[in-house]
């Protein structure tokens with residue numbers, strides 16, 4: 001929600017694009033939209049805002065191509081992807097984007113309690129964000145010692161020093177946390193091999209595995225997805241669904257969304273769910289999660 005809400009806050013209009021098989025926005029479909037937009041006399045599409053869903057970094061080659069070919073801004077939502085890599089590129093390094101954003105909410109790979117960060121390689125964007133964070137106020141060396149100028153309508157979006165201290169200590173642990181998440185994910189991959197459950201993607205060595213998603217065709221079972229969730233939760237397994245499609249939320253419906261053509265996302269919503277993954281999940285607990293699922297699907 002936060003990603004598309006921020007587009008609305010900025011006074012812009014989000015256009016939702018279907019996802020690909022790995023859960024990330026389909027960048028080929030984005031290109032089709034940009035091409036259509038280019039053929040109009042007034043270009044409406046200004047930017048692509050793409051989430052690196054579940055920790056799976058966006059296709060960097062395609063982002064680079066889109067940015068160079070269409071002169072379009074690229075924003076990467078790396079809230080799930082902190083610690084992720086694609087070849088030599090680290091999530092959030094803005095190798096092929098203008099900005100990347102991070103959340104440090106307690107459920108994220110690292111936390112500052114609440115808050116987040118934005119990274120950019122652009123001096124101009126950096127200066128603008130610094131000002132907007134603090135009431136739109138600018139200071140520079142050409143001004144008199146007491147002077148400052150409010151040039152934009154900014155906000156109080158300052159993170160506290162105490163939170164930053166926590167963030168810095170968390171950052172030191174990031175590689176260890178992500179390594180353990182990858183281990184757990186690869187263990188799930190192994191356990192689901194040759195079963196009716198299919199990981200959203202497997203053998204992904206670059207993902208930071210904020211979320212581990214599996215697909216299951218519930219039409220083949222005697223129980224439906226809601227019963228499956230309830231039964232697993234009764235067994236103490238914290239199964240989740242990331243996420244309900246944003247365009248189907250009442251607020252978005254009330255402003256005209258909800259009927260976009262998104263067959264891959266619709267299927268994702270029918271079949272997918274997320275399993276517990278966090279660094280302190282023990283092997284025993286993980287086996288319990290998987291055995292509980294196997295018991296359910298073999299009974300049903």
Ligand SMILES: Cc1ncc(COP(=O)(O)O)c(C=O)c1O
Nearest residue numbers: 002003051077079103104105115
């Ligand atoms: C992909 C993604 N983007 C943005 C956010 C928003 O983060 P916050 O709640 O810290 O603003 C989240 C948080 O859950 C998220 O998962």
